[in-house]
Amino acid sequence: MLTDQLQRPFRDLRISVTDRCNFRCRYCMPRERFGEDFGFLPRSEVLSFEELTRVAAQCVALGVHKVRITGGEPLLRAELPRLIQMLRQLGDLDLALTTNGVLLPKHAADLKAAGLDRVTVSLDALDPITFQAMCDANYTPNDVLAGIKAAEKAGFGSIKINTVVKRGVNDQEILPIAQRFKGTGHVVRFIEYMDVGTTNGWRLDEVVTQAEILEKLRTTGTLTEIRPATDGVAQRFSYGDGTGEVGVIASVSQPFCGQCSRGRLSAEGKFYTCLFATSGLDLKSWLRSGKTDAELRALIEETWLRRGDRYSEIRASHTGPRRRIEMSYIGG
Secondary structure, three states, X not given: OOEOOOOOEOOEEEEEOOOOOOOOOOOOOOOOOOOOOOOOOOHHHOOOHHHHHHHHHHHHHOOOOEEEEEOOOHHHOOOHHHHHHHHHOOOOOEEEEEEOOOOHHHHHHHHHHHOOOEEEEEOOOOOHHHHHXXXXXXXXXXXXXXXXXXXXXXXXXXXXXXXXXXXXXXXXXXXXXXXXXXXXXXEEEEEEOOOOOOOOOXXXXXXXXXXXXXXXXXXXXXXXXXXXXXXXXXEEEEEOOOOXXXXXXXXXXXXXXXXXXXXXXXXXXXXXXXXXXXXXXEHHHXXXXXXXXXXXXXXXXXXXXXXXXXHHHHHHHOOOOOOOOOHHHHOO
């Protein structure tokens, strides 16, 4: 098994298929930095489906068994089901996709037919005004809920709902969102607001911690932690009344760097070994310079063997500006 400097295996690959998005979420792509004149990647600089699959194949050969498609908003990438079909041919992989959900009514059935296993949908509020404050786009919570319904109709079973919680903006939505999906078979995962990238104006005092989230949830009943956890990032809790579970991703207050098994491939072909990375390995140049699969695999292997990233665990020791890759490039 391929492991890094901290004995963490390479099991998960997140593939960003586009840097574009139809939302302008404040924690990811704030409009003042990603406005109408922002220079997104030209088509020629974005990896083709063949190139993405070629990289994924080498990662599978190195031990990866979970592949997640991300963006930007991945459903903006034309013919995405074709990529799912190509990845499906690589073996018995767990194939998943993270989306804001509003385009699922158009694409969910085709994605399921192509071989996609699971869908995660981002939903930061049920209240329309709060939703707008978070996503800053011309959509409503009902657009996202319609996407979830479309995914259900297409045959996707348990759908994960991701909610980023920001103090003073949508923390009052914790209980409504939890109650909305309780008993549906879908699992809500509340995510601590993280300092990914450098454009979202992150401040520690805007983080609603796991302890605070659980305190709110426990006002409606008991929660029992599920052990052993089967999700590498979320701490999972079952409702005492047997109506399902809820999760919390606590990257800030309870870092999980020691269990991180994720590599990330950006749409422009850079391989990152940490969500908070400052730079990535340029695989596109290798892909387009005639290198063999064996050479490509050896390069990825060498990069993982050298990996020692644990930013969340040592966040407090970092002082001054530190330019990190933006979430919109590597999908969170």
